[in-house]
Amino acid sequence: MTEPIIDVAGLSRDFRVRTPAGRLRRTTRTVHAVRDLTFSVAEGAAVGYIGANGAGKSTTIKMLTGILVPTAGTARTCGRVPHQERRDLAREIGVVFGQRTQLWWDLPLHESYRALAAVHRLPADRAARRQAELVDRLDLGEFLETPVRQLSLGQRIRGEIAAALLHSPRLLVLDEPTIGLDVLSKERLRGFLVEERAAHGTSLLLTTHDMDDVQRLTERVLVVDRGSMAFDGTLARLVDRVGAQRVVVVDLVSGAGGSGAGAAGAGSSGGVPGVPDLQGIPGTELVSVEADGLRQRLAFAPGITTAAEVIAEVAARATIRDVAIEEPDIEDVVRRLYLSQ
Numbered sequence: 290m291t292e293p294i295i296d297v298a299g300l301s302r303d304f305r306v307r308t309p310a311g312r313l314r315r316t317t318r319t320v321h322a323v324r325d326l327t328f329s330v331a332e333g334a335a336v337g338y339i340g341a342n343g344a345g346k347s348t349t350i351k352m353l354t355g356i357l358v359p360t361a362g363t364a365r366t367c368g369r370v371p372h373q374e375r376r377d378l379a380r381e382i383g384v385v386f387g388q389r390t391q392l393w394w395d396l397p398l399h400e401s402y403r404a405l406a407a408v409h410r411l412p413a414d415r416a417a418r419r420q421a422e423l424v425d426r427l428d429l430g431e432f433l434e435t436p437v438r439q440l441s442l443g444q445r446i447r448g449e450i451a452a453a454l455l456h457s458p459r460l461l462v463l464d465e466p467t468i469g470l471d472v473l474s475k476e477r478l479r480g481f482l483v484e485e486r487a488a489h490g491t492s493l494l495l496t497t498h499d500m501d502d503v504q505r506l507t508e509r510v511l512v513v514d515r516g517s518m519a520f521d522g523t524l525a526r527l528v529d530r531v532g533a534q535r536v537v538v539v540d541l542v543s544g545a546g547g548s549g550a551g552a553a554g555a556g557s558s559g560g561v562p563g564v565p566d567l568q569g570i571p572g573t574e575l576v577s578v579e580a581d582g583l584r585q586r587l588a589f590a591p592g593i594t595t596a597a598e599v600i601a602e603v604a605a606r607a608t609i610r611d612v613a614i615e616e617p618d619i620e621d622v623v624r625r626l627y628l629s630q
């Protein structure tokens with residue numbers, strides 16, 4: 290078996306925080322930001338690392354990338370002890386902190402890439418080929434001459450991702466990469482990351498507050514609660530475990546029934562004639578009827594029925610034009626998990 294790309298045992302990190310106590314005195318208290326974490330990630334895997342604000346995600350990532358020294362326990366990233374071998378590790382990992390930049394603020398994007406290629410000691414032809422590939426796939430051609438500070442958030446994040454991938458790292462660590470991006474930019478970025486991983490087998494560790502990121506980009510979820518591991522498994526199992534609801538959104542065709550339209554006791558939606566409302570589908574709750582009944586939203590608990598069964602039931606009552614699944618909110622899932630501990 291090959292060595293895990295991340296291997297963590299009993300990893301902990303405390304911070305000493307001084308707080309004012311009265312006018313002149315200060316007391317010192319210890320914040321246990323990360324407590325006794327043990328997990329490993331196989332080479333090539335994609336893992337979502339989620340938790341509430343202050344749960345300890347960034348502190349973990351900083352230890353895994355060598356920025357912070359653990360108080361106790363061990364971490365190995367790409368087989369290296371991060372804080373002791375930070376420079377060597379930097380050649381094997383790419384890191385993007387959505388809220389911070391690793392690019393040179395006043396320099397045009399391509400100058401940052403040139404500097405990074407030198408830092409990573411990439412041969413000129415390899416750097417040029419890789420940069421051209423990333424610029425093309427991330428649509429950065431227009432901005433290469435633009436100083437980083439003049440880029441929009443979406444352009445800058447794409448620029449950051451290209452910078453982190455320029456040296457073709459084995460592991461990509463993304464801390465809130467889609468924060469603040471509009472829906473379209475998020476989707477384009479996710480599409481790129483899926484393709485990049487498929488093409489190069491890059492391992493991925495991702496922190497995010499966006500369930501769609503987890504859904505699209507990862508196959509395993511770790512949930513951290515006050516510094517400790519609260520869950521390790523698939524997203525489906527997590528959602529199932531906390532009983533969070535998913536929602537099937539169906540767009541219906543007006544005037545035409547499905548194979549069993551009007552059957553199963555479906556009533557009219559009260560809107561467009563011939564469009565039934567979707568009350569009473571087993572295991573679901575009709576949460577909204579919009580556009581004169583042409584768009585209806587059905588919530589269901591994954592442990593009770595499945596999206597496929599719900600869609601089949603809807604198709605028996607009406608003609609479906611389009612279907613989407615809304616995943617539960619990450620904050621809601623995490624809150625439910627914390628409450629169930």
Ligand SMILES: Nc1ncnc2c1ncn2[C@@H]1O[C@H](COP(=O)(O)OP(=O)(O)OP(=O)(O)O)[C@@H](O)[C@H]1O
Pocket residue numbers: 304305306320321322340341342343344345346347348349
């Ligand atoms: N440098 C520091 N000094 C003191 N306390 C810190 C420091 N960095 C983090 N903490 C504390 O450690 C805990 C974990 O913080 P961390 O930033 O790792 O959480 P997070 O899960 O990344 O949160 P968010 O989702 O808000 O980014 C918090 O209580 C935070 O206040």
